[in-house]
Amino acid sequence: MTATEIMPYRSEAGPGRDGFAQLLRAEWTKVRTVRGWIVGLMLAALLTVLLSVLTAIGGQMLCSNSPTGPTLSGAACRQVPPLGPDGQPVSDSFYFAHQSLTGNGSITVRVTALTGLYSANGTAQAGVGTSGMTSGTQPWSKAGIIIKQNTTQGSPYAAMMATGGNGVRMQYNYTHDIAGDPGVAATASPRWLRLTRSGDTITGYDSTDDTHWTQVGTVTLAGLPATVQVGLFAASPDYTVTSQSFGGGTTGGGPTQATGTFDNVSLQGSGSTGTWTGTAIGGGGPAAGGPQAEQFQQSEGTFTVTGSGDIAPAADQSTGQPAEHSLVGAFAGLIAIIVVAALFVTAEYRRGLIRLTLAASPRRGRVLAAKAVVIGAVAFVAGLVAAAVALPLGNHLAYSHGAYLLPVSSITEVRLIVGTAGIFAVVAVLALAVGTLLRRSAATVTLVIVAIVLSYILSVASVLPAGVAEWLTRLTPAAAFAVQQTLVAYPQVTASYTPNNGYFPLSPWAGFAVLCAYAALALGLALHQLRRRDA
């Protein structure tokens, strides 16, 4: 071998920087220099705010104080439900046989029966008493003992109760529910209940024989005054039949009532007058206006208390407007984001720019990553700005137009805003990935819109039964809208917890994760195809 070696040509110029930061900068330059895309992004934010505002204004409340009176509108029509100790709307109507109790003390009773009446076809008529009603309790018909601050609706309380289908429970301050002995209270298997007060602390016990007592729970009712009302109560929530029909669910139902039979009533403590006073809290007497005597009877140590209504959180969204209604414009914004994100890659294919892009940066995975980061970040910002404006503005307008807004914590508001921005970002990445796979803008935009918006429509506003709708909101990208849910489903309240009514089957971030999984899958497929195919 000869020693002559031919040196390959080496440029004197230093190597160009081809780091990820340069790629990001290149992609950002593409975004900001195409006027149509910037307009599209601003349109996304604008549509989100504008349509949310229009919806809020479209929620104008109209009402009239009397059949012949003038029609009122706006704030004059706001109906604020009873509010609990934490400011949340509650149901608080029941029949209460009570005495005063000052200082520490306790009440013990034996429940020997819990019976009830309801209208089987869900159409009880007002004013005809209980005729035509069928006997039977509701799962959450309840009768038991209660210590309550006063007889005002929404005041703090703690109660021990027998229920129609959920055994003995200890419930306090509306939202809290602790399970006790299972089984139904009856003459053959009576339930003993006891509540003791010590300062702000109330402890609940249950027993089946007055000998072996089990502590169910100890709760603190902060700021409980010295004198409270203590006594027997009965309540039975409205009976609801939900049937799915065209255009969503129809709910039929009607009032029900529950009757608790008590004996061995023992009240220990000072301040009591020794006589029981019957009060229908919040109109919670017997259903359909039965005679007074039926509400509360006392003979030779046996008490019967009959009531209807419920002591529970108002889980039904009919009491007010959930905060996420002010983000409904996000669907319009998302469509604009999908268009921009799809064009971000399909336009490169149409013009052949992709070949230049890939020539400049041959590591195709990094190109895709840079594109995903840039479009995701841009969409996130657009979504964040839009949601941060739309949520407070929409809620403010809805309130001034007479809606009662269901209260949400600041943490929840932040979750709504950041979650909406997150949906924007991940949907943009999904559209980018699908666009890389399909290379055609029309097909990409349609596929992503159908996957997100149509699956949402099919779950919330269609002929499909609730079960199918729930699976759609578990499995399709529309699951992500769970991140906008503010309504809380309470197991101790029977209601129609369907996507149709704003309740998603998945928790907020789990639903969001479903969308992320779709985006990750599409991005993986896009990467595979991008490496395999010629550009």
Place this chain on the structure above:
Amino acid sequence: MSRAVDHAPTAQPTTPAAPTRRAAPRRGTHAGWAGWWEALHAEWTKLRTLPGVIWLLLAIAALTIAVSAAASAAVTCPTADCNQDPAKVSLTGIELGQAVVAILAVLVVSGEYSTGMIRVTFAAMPRRTEVLAAKATLVSGLTLVAGSIAVLGSVLIARLVMPGHGFTEAHGYPLLSLTDAPVLRAAAGSVLYLALIGLLSLGIATLVRDAAAAIGTVLGLLYLSPIFAGVITDPTWHNRVERYSPMNAGLAIQATRNLAALPIGPWEGLGVLAAWAAAALLASGVLLRLRDA
């Protein structure tokens, strides 16, 4: 939006030496039907040589039938008077099929703008509204064919499946049949609905030009109305959205039961959609004449 390719060949003939066989009738007596027929023939040639079109037509039928079948299988009627409308349920897939119809209609127009082909088209056929009319005829014709297959397949599957899910005579639901006037109205109306969606999309695509923006606009117009109707509490506005949005109003044609409870009657609803389509086509026709291609 992004402009069409800058370097596309400009097909303006600079010399008047065009073949007389075509030039003469264009300004002459054959301008009416003959011109439209020639435009239709040209559009048909363009469309049938696109490889994607046959797949789009198949997708219209297949996706509609698939979603309809899933809905028919999912809905049950456990008791008499179960408040369901079997004809409407059996045609649920139209909600998806219309998206594919929109793609077809948008591609017929935007495809030409994105490649610059539109300038060749208008150079060859300067009567632009004639071109639009030919495109509209073609899109609605193809949609009617694919839509008929989709609707017939959907109804057939529902006819086979639904009696097993409680939709029986005993529960007050006779077997789905096209000889039943309301069912026929729902089925034929759904086919017309798809054709009108095609025309609406064609009009919007001609206005917007860019495929992605056009399809986004069409699907936004269609799919957003049910979502907004769901959250608007004011009855007047809620009613307006239901009555005058293209999808909500148009799909009223599918209802066969409890018509009195609908916000808008079946044919009136389809009429609202037809008005939307007519307005979009009219606006696009005017703009087509005013704007440079």
